[in-house]
Amino acid sequence: MRVKLFIIFLLSLSLSPALAETKKRPVPTESIESQNSVWNDMLKDFYFEDKTIIESDEIFDFAVPYRAEDGAMVPIKITPKIPQTKERYIKKIWIIIDKNPKPLAGTFKFSPLNGKADLAMRIRVDAYSPVRIVAETSDDKLYMVSHYVKSSGGCSAPASSDAATALKRLGKIRLKTPKISSFFEEPVQTRLAISHPNTSGLQKDQVTTLFIPPHYISKIEVKFEGESIFSAETDISISENPNFKFYFVPKKAGTLVTEITDTKGNTFTQSRKLEASTN
Amino acid sequence: MGKLFTSLALLFMSFTYVQTSVAAQAQSNCEKVLPAVKIQEGIYVRPSNNGIVFEDEDIANIGFIVGKKSIAVIDTGGSIHEGKRLICQIKKVSDLPIRYVINTHVHPDHTLGNGAFDDTEITFIGHKNLAHAMGVLSKTYLRRYNEKTGESVSDKTIILPKTSVENELKIDLGNRIITLIATQKAHTNNDLMVHDQKTDTLWLSDLLFHKHIPVFGKSGSINGWLEVIEEIKNKSVKNVVPGHGPLMLDKVKASNDQSRYLTLLRDEIRKNISTDADLTEAMESIGVEEKSNWEMFSAFHKRNISYIFSELEWE
Numbered sequence: 001m002r003v004k005l006f007i008i009f010l011l012s013l014s015l016s017p018a019l020a021e022t023k024k025r026p027v028p029t030e031s032i033e034s035q036n037s038v039w040n041d042m043l044k045d046f047y048f049e050d051k052t053i054i055e056s057d058e059i060f061d062f063a064v065p066y067r068a069e070d071g072a073m074v075p076i077k078i079t080p081k082i083p084q085t086k087e088r089y090i091k092k093i094w095i096i097i098d099k100n101p102k103p104l105a106g107t108f109k110f111s112p113l114n115g116k117a118d119l120a121m122r123i124r125v126d127a128y129s130p131v132r133i134v135a136e137t138s139d140d141k142l143y144m145v146s147h148y149v150k151s152s153g154g155c156s157a158p159a160s161s162d163a164a165t166a167l168k169r170l171g172k173i174r175l176k177t178p179k180i181s182s183f184f185e186e187p188v189q190t191r192l193a194i195s196h197p198n199t200s201g202l203q204k205d206q207v208t209t210l211f212i213p214p215h216y217i218s219k220i221e222v223k224f225e226g227e228s229i230f231s232a233e234t235d236i237s238i239s240e241n242p243n244f245k246f247y248f249v250p251k252k253a254g255t256l257v258t259e260i261t262d263t264k265g266n267t268f269t270q271s272r273k274l275e276a277s278t279n
Numbered sequence: 280m281g282k283l284f285t286s287l288a289l290l291f292m293s294f295t296y297v298q299t300s301v302a303a304q305a306q307s308n309c310e311k312v313l314p315a316v317k318i319q320e321g322i323y324v325r326p327s328n329n330g331i332v333f334e335d336e337d338i339a340n341i342g343f344i345v346g347k348k349s350i351a352v353i354d355t356g357g358s359i360h361e362g363k364r365l366i367c368q369i370k371k372v373s374d375l376p377i378r379y380v381i382n383t384h385v386h387p388d389h390t391l392g393n394g395a396f397d398d399t400e401i402t403f404i405g406h407k408n409l410a411h412a413m414g415v416l417s418k419t420y421l422r423r424y425n426e427k428t429g430e431s432v433s434d435k436t437i438i439l440p441k442t443s444v445e446n447e448l449k450i451d452l453g454n455r456i457i458t459l460i461a462t463q464k465a466h467t468n469n470d471l472m473v474h475d476q477k478t479d480t481l482w483l484s485d486l487l488f489h490k491h492i493p494v495f496g497k498s499g500s501i502n503g504w505l506e507v508i509e510e511i512k513n514k515s516v517k518n519v520v521p522g523h524g525p526l527m528l529d530k531v532k533a534s535n536d537q538s539r540y541l542t543l544l545r546d547e548i549r550k551n552i553s554t555d556a557d558l559t560e561a562m563e564s565i566g567v568e569e570k571s572n573w574e575m576f577s578a579f580h581k582r583n584i585s586y587i588f589s590e591l592e593w594e
Binding site: 063065069070073075077120122152153156157158160169172176191193195204205209240241243245 | 411414415416419423497498555557558559562581582584585586588589590592593
């Protein structure tokens, strides 16, 4: 009897490949250690040498979707847990996507002028990978938070608009702040958007099917009345049409000026007057 | 002793079964394949299941049209296995030669089965933008397919269209004229629909989703798609074939449903962009009220918003 059962079991095994054909396919999974292997084996030393990094979300955390809807445009939002005071503030943020061809998406500098070091943008995520953010505080300590993102092909995905259209509006800048009723110590949200294909060098031309050379924004500087309030060095892991949201404290009326440089040496500028609205 | 012999014999048989089942799979055993659904005289559809590309199989409506002299395949499915099963389904219906493979657009659930068909005997046809789109995307699709399935399908199975349709192209399958119509940017930038004169059937593929949430392709245009749906709605055709979802449908209702959903997304995303809302906020808040109207809503709705958002952000 037992032998018969065993044979039925064997038969069911042998039948299963045929049946499995119409079922859901198994999805390979990855262990935590192998998820972090690129960072541990290579990236940590490459970007931070032998410095100590505290893995903790006590200074900040960030939000990123676990499953990217579009790998070429993954929204991330960093929320610090400390205010930017002269005594202690976040002075620099690194955004690293372990498995991207160029893992460092960018570095961003902050100061007490920001009031808070909140930062939102969209990045490219090329493969299932940890996205990690390292923040350096004014007392030279490094803190790191990482989140795993399931994504695919973010760096090689074709641009959302054709090259001709993108070229026509290349370098158009939107620099926006909400209406300000009076100038206080309160941080004001600033939105900086640039129309730029930010090509990664890994995308192909839809017509020639040749690789499109990399052409991306490499440097961003925003000043308010001559003082730097947002300064970034960026790479190919920033999505096309880069879009940043950050804060600063406008203590008085004045002019906001941005200067953006890309890898072909183009410079794009835009300015905006900040005045208290009367209503 | 006799019992043991029987058991051993059974065991042996079960092993031979394993072997034959592997061999049969390799030849794509036609007996196990369910026949395609005849929706009109000479028009057959292998109906879709709801599913995710690379994770599930048979997720698009694909099929074929049989004339007096030859057969045209419309879309080949998401894998070589699917393409082979489609060939089985054709053989169950007719011995006429397959002369044409028409791909309605680039997406993998419609094109990855091309390799099952012999390109020395068959003319592959697509929208004028399809060859380029496949040139750019198909290798990536295949890499992801291999990652997900553990198979190692070669790039050589990718077959690009050799005949391209700029506006319209008529094909005679023997006493049966079908017209291939290229559209403007809509679901993708390479959509093609197929009209069969004899039964007045318009094969829309992914230009029309039925019950399944409309899925916006990255190269598509939200305004273009809305215009194309309006044209489809006003066309006086007897039957239509949607790309995903049940085959029995009311064309006007299905078009209206799709227009309502896409118009809502377009208008709300425009509002979000003008008020500087985050993409994340847009994905969380827009169109939630549509959830109960569609199958597979959670799988595609947020991605639709993300794609349309990037299209409209700098319009």
